[in-house]
Amino acid sequence: MRNALIKKKEVMQGSIAVAEAVKSARPGVIAAYPITPQTYIIEHLATLIANGELKSRYVRADSEFSAASIVYGSVAAGERSYTASSSQGLLLMTEVIFNMAGTRLPVVITGVNRSISPPINIQNDHQDTMVLRDSGIIQLYVENIQEAVDTHIQIFKIAEDKEVLLPAMVCMDGFVISHTYEPVTIWKDEAVQEFLPPFSPVYKTDPQNPLTYGSLTDDDKVTEFKYMTNEALVKSKKKIIAVAREFQEIFGNHYGDLLQEYRTEDAEIILVAMGTVISTIKVAVDALRKNGKKVGVIKVRSYRPFPDEELRTALSKCRLAVVVDKSYSCSSGGILGSEIKACLYNQRGPSIINYIAGIGGREIFPETIKDMVVKSEKLAESGKIPDGSVFFDLNKQLLNNQLL
Amino acid sequence: MKLNIGCITEAGLSKKNRTGYWRYFFPIVDKEKCNGCGICELFCPDSCIQIKDKKCVVNGYYCKGCGICARECPRAALTMQPGGEEAE
Numbered sequence: 001m002r003n004a005l006i007k008k009k010e011v012m013q014g015s016i017a018v019a020e021a022v023k024s025a026r027p028g029v030i031a032a033y034p035i036t037p038q039t040y041i042i043e044h045l046a047t048l049i050a051n052g053e054l055k056s057r058y059v060r061a062d063s064e065f066s067a068a069s070i071v072y073g074s075v076a077a078g079e080r081s082y083t084a085s086s087s088q089g090l091l092l093m094t095e096v097i098f099n100m101a102g103t104r105l106p107v108v109i110t111g112v113n114r115s116i117s118p119p120i121n122i123q124n125d126h127q128d129t130m131v132l133r134d135s136g137i138i139q140l141y142v143e144n145i146q147e148a149v150d151t152h153i154q155i156f157k158i159a160e161d162k163e164v165l166l167p168a169m170v171c172m173d174g175f176v177i178s179h180t181y182e183p184v185t186i187w188k189d190e191a192v193q194e195f196l197p198p199f200s201p202v203y204k205t206d207p208q209n210p211l212t213y214g215s216l217t218d219d220d221k222v223t224e225f226k227y228m229t230n231e232a233l234v235k236s237k238k239k240i241i242a243v244a245r246e247f248q249e250i251f252g253n254h255y256g257d258l259l260q261e262y263r264t265e266d267a268e269i270i271l272v273a274m275g276t277v278i279s280t281i282k283v284a285v286d287a288l289r290k291n292g293k294k295v296g297v298i299k300v301r302s303y304r305p306f307p308d309e310e311l312r313t314a315l316s317k318c319r320l321a322v323v324v325d326k327s328y329s330c331s332s333g334g335i336l337g338s339e340i341k342a343c344l345y346n347q348r349g350p351s352i353i354n355y356i357a358g359i360g361g362r363e364i365f366p367e368t369i370k371d372m373v374v375k376s377e378k379l380a381e382s383g384k385i386p387d388g389s390v391f392f393d394l395n396k397q398l399l400n401n402q403l404l
Numbered sequence: 405m406k407l408n409i410g411c412i413t414e415a416g417l418s419k420k421n422r423t424g425y426w427r428y429f430f431p432i433v434d435k436e437k438c439n440g441c442g443i444c445e446l447f448c449p450d451s452c453i454q455i456k457d458k459k460c461v462v463n464g465y466y467c468k469g470c471g472i473c474a475r476e477c478p479r480a481a482l483t484m485q486p487g488g489e490e491a492e
Contacts, residue, residue, distance in 0.1 A: 104412075165410070212415045221407065224407060
């Protein structure tokens with residue numbers, strides 16, 4: 001049955017596979033400005049349009065701010081729209097993304113995760129997309145190329161749902177997903193189109209029926225509008241779960257509802273993280289399990305909406321949670337770690353240790369994870385749980401050589 | 405009142421959105437001094453001054469009380485004073 005839905009199954013580069021998935025969702029407008037490591041996605045989409053394989057309008061923008069503004073306008077005009085960016089490009093889009101969320105325009109964006117400058121670095125961490133966390137955008141983090149492909153198909157359906165209507169972002173690790181090759185299944189366009197009906201907007205503006213987006217509002221209503229956006233994001237949880245399960249029924253793949261748990265049933269220690277590092281952690285967990293350590297891992301698939309209740313339940317039985325963050329808020333600590341601590345405060349939950357690692361593409365090996373678990377256990381046993389977050393892979397010797 | 409999602413409304417509602425209540429000061433016209441030259445009309449950033457019968461008339465629904473008209477009037481015919489009616 002499912003074989004009938006397969007267009008091709010081959011070893012593909014992550015970016016090309018994602019572009020094929022976006023193509024099958026047939027956006028009417030694509031606008032982008034190139035930045036490493038997002039470039040191959042938009043290049044391939046431009047090629048597909050130039051070859052006539054995708055009937056869509058491709059707009060080359062003069063900056064990410066323009067690219068985001070163009071798709072803002074095209075969604076407002078009732079067209080399914082797509083853009084992608086990374087790092088500084090996402091920062092430049094930020095003002096527009098807040099507007100998309102506030103005026104409830106379901107633009108789909110691929111955030112190909114890259115470190116933020118300075119120092120200039122094109123490798124992966126999560127700082128760029130995490131900066132957008134307060135905007136109202138939906139963010140799903142993916143672990144491998146197939147998940148990136150399938151999540152792109154799902155996310156249009158989630159974003160465009162009438163009870164959601166929010167911009168949505170697939171966050172995929174730069175290079176680790178975008179530039180590597182894996183065996184990937186690409187679904188037939190007809191199968192995707194049956195799963196994903198055409199976009200039918202609630203509001204649609206055109207010269208004959210003009211609408212105002214982002215009108216002035218006084219303090220008597222602003223709180224209510226902000227509350228409505230907040231509620232839409234909270235409610236999108238249900239839609240994310242429903243769409244993931246519907247996708248599983250039709251295509252067979254499932255990557256978790258909001259979270260995905262791995263070997264957590266009897267786990268005393270649970271590692272929590274997002275993105276491709278999850279695969280590394282799973283390898284480390286398997287090895288630790290062989291040595292008799294009861295370890296598990298939780299993948300946070302949906303970071304926004306934040307799975308607070310789900311995390312409280314999933315972490316309720318372990319004694320120690322180790323959160324691995326690839327981003328941080330200066331002077332406050334790891335972002336995922338801080339939020340997990342906040343959602344477990346006043347609960348009878350585990351002790352939490354938060355490590356910041358993998359910044360600017362610094363490799364996190366299975367050995368790094370094992371080291372984290374061993375060190376965390378020692379800290380917990382000696383009652384010395386650190387209050388704040390800890391930069392795990394910090395080269396202290398290098399810091400001792402700093403000038404000034 | 406109804407709250408549309410995303411605060412999306414029909415276009416061209418500036419006139420319905422009366423902003424006169426923002427102000428503290430309002431320009432009072434001394435009709436003796438005013439000769440209807442129209443400099444105030446040109447300078448008003450909210451287009452709420454009109455010259456009618458060669459005299460300056462300020463629209464109280466929209467005037468936010470910035471005071472530019474009073475500053476620019478070459479005959480000092482406008483004086484900023486607290487209040488002013490929210491009326492045309």
